[in-house]
Amino acid sequence: MEQKKMRCIIVDDEPLLRQHVAEMTEQVNFLELIETFPSALSAAPRLQQGDIDLIFLDINMPYLNGIDFLESLETPPLCIFITAYSEYALEGFRLQAVDYLLKPIVFQRFFQAATKAYQQFIQRNKTLSEPSANDTMLFVRQGDAFVKISWTDILYAESMQNYTKLHFKERILTIHQTMLALEEALPNNHFFRIHKSFLVNVNHIDIIAGGRVYIADQELPISRTKREELLQNVVFRKLLSR
Template structure:
């Protein structure tokens, strides 16, 4: 197998109870620069164990296997990766497309037919990634009504948000905005992995934490109070996970 695969190669899991058929798919994958045969196994039961520990982009999945068929296995996965069926039986084709597989390869599989299916998987993967990026781009900003106009704010520019009854002060890198909104409502809009409620009156962007000392969080040299129970959560969920030395 080639070892100089690009980092963007699709991570593949080959599942087939026939060793020779499994080997043939792995060899085909080795010839395609945008695929990488990360693992292979001889049963759906083994595959269940593998996908519980590792994320795969593409499965090459045989249908007729002992104990658990490829179709039953695929139906048991809540969020399956892309799948290409590899089988000696054509009668399952409609069932495969019901499960939204990428392609259906009949054995014996030629490299030409394999490559056609691989190109379909690559195209679908790129389309899905593009869609995710577009969604992420939209969700990275929001509009607020400030005075008599609507202002677009990138959430990455927000330092912290301060509650004042039914109003909020949004402190950004450049200026401060006052809007008529509740803390609960804006907390739902912002990405939870980047914003953390340190106090009933303060929601901070963890990206801008300068330091944490005692019962104070420093955001660009601005001191903000942190509730005792929230400090423990902040330490465990964010600080300790990025701590270089203890």
């Protein structure tokens, strides 16, 4: 099977550094360099296309530094920070960066960081693949680890920007995945987006009344435009289960 490559970009205000990192990416067969950028502001429109898997991102840049830029992205790609200062490592880990490279960058460290990113890339793709009808298990990202859960036990999911809270009967699990990524990973005949902040497992709905949905004593809002669609969805599932 052909090895799937990570599509990456380089963002750094130093031309020689961009060239150096670009030359190193050419030596790694699982990396595909798409473009390089001299600033975060110039890279922003390219990232909006949503097809970049990894960004090599300098921290100290004019106008908008790498840390603030990464925090501004709703669905950021995997990130490897580039910096001349080791004290930024803590910020990198807080933002779930894969790794950070200290200048001057040697190829050995570059390759280690890229390999770590590729491992996460492969796991992320497995996590986001839709489960089959007979497979109720799903891996979700929590910090640097991946936790195995059964999606049938999820009552509902609550969006927290770059994080999502999974509500079960006896626990709440906060995962480092956006609501959109989670929704794509779950079977759409069992889960329904009732509101921009809530995705519910229709199997656990107890009551639909007015503009509210009730699940295990929890009252959740439903968008006006979604109510009729939800009713049709639930009724359709009931008919199929007979």
